[in-house]
Amino acid sequence: EPEVTQTPSHQVTQMGQEVILRCVPISNHLYFYWYRQILGQKVEFLVSFYNNEISEKSEIFDDQFSVERPDGSNFTLKIRSTKLEDSAMYFCASSVGYQPQHFGDGTRLSIL
Amino acid sequence: DAKTTQPPSMDCAEGRAANLPCNHSTISGNEYVYWYRQIHSQGPQYIIHGLKNNETNEMASLIITEDRKSSTLILPHATLRDTAVYYCIVRVAGAGTASKLTFGTGTRLQVTL
Numbered sequence: 001e002p003e004v005t006q007t008p009s010h011q012v013t014q015m016g017q018e019v020i021l022r023c024v025p026i027s028n029h030l031y032f033y034w035y036r037q038i039l040g041q042k043v044e045f046l047v048s049f050y051n052n053e054i055s056e057k058s059e060i061f062d063d064q065f066s067v068e069r070p071d072g073s074n075f076t077l078k079i080r081s082t083k084l085e086d087s088a089m090y091f092c093a094s095s096v097g098y099q100p101q102h103f104g105d106g107t108r109l110s111i112l
Numbered sequence: 113d114a115k116t117t118q119p120p121s122m123d124c125a126e127g128r129a130a131n132l133p134c135n136h137s138t139i140s141g142n143e144y145v146y147w148y149r150q151i152h153s154q155g156p157q158y159i160i161h162g163l164k165n166n167e168t169n170e171m172a173s174l175i176i177t178e179d180r181k182s183s184t185l186i187l188p189h190a191t192l193r194d195t196a197v198y199y200c201i202v203r204v205a206g207a208g209t210a211s212k213l214t215f216g217t218g219t220r221l222q223v224t225l
Contacts, residue, residue: 035215042216042217043156045213045214048211056211056212100158101158102158103156104155105155108153
C-alpha cells in the first residue's frame with residue numbers, strides 16, 4: 001500500500017539554525033499538509049498546499065515557516081530560524097481532495 | 113468544523129469488541145465523521161469515515177445515529193496492537209477541498225489480556 005514517507009526521522013538542530021523537513025507524499029495525491037505535535041499535546045494543523053500555493057495556514061505558521069514543492073515528488077517544510085518551542089513531531093499528510101488524509105510517521109525535531 | 117466530545121480513556125479485553133463513542137451534536141449537513149488513531153508517537157492512521165450511513169471496512173465499523181449527532185467506532189475483535197489514542201473528527205469535505213483535520217484529545221484505548 002502506498003505511503004507518505006518523511007525524512008529524517010529525527011533532526012537535532014541548534015537554536016537559530018534553519019531546518020528543512022522533507023516529505024514524499026503518495027504519488028497521485030494533490031493536496032499536501034503539515035501538522036505538528038508538541039510532546040504530550042494535540043496534533044495541530046500548520047498548513048495545507050494545493051496547486052503550488054498555500055490553501056490555508058494556522059496562526060502557528062508565521063513568517064518563519066515556509067513550504068515548497070520543489071519537484072514532482074517532494075514537499076518540504078522550512079523553518080528559517082528555529083526556536084526552542086519549535087521542538088515537536090512534524091507530520092506530513094497528503095490526500096486526493098476530499099478523500100482521507102494519509103500521514104507519514106513524522107520527523108522528531110529537537111532544538112538545542 | 114463541528115466540535116466533538118470523546119471519553120478520555122477506555123479499556124477493552126483482548127478479543128472483545130471495542131466500542132468508542134463520539135458526540136458531535138453541532139455537525140452540519142456537509143460534514144463527514146472521520147476516525148483516526150495514533151499508536152504511540154507514530155503518525156495518525158486513517159481508520160474510517162462516513163456521512164450518514166453506517167460504514168464498514170477491514171479495520172472497523174462506524175455507526176452514525178440517524179440524527180447524526182453521535183457516532184460509535186467499533187473494533188470487532190480488539191488486539192493488543194489496537195492500543196492507541198482514537199480521534200473522532202468532523203470535517204467539511206467536497207471536491208477540491210483541502211480542509212484541515214482538527215484533532216482533539218481523543219480516547220486512549222487500552223487493550224488488555
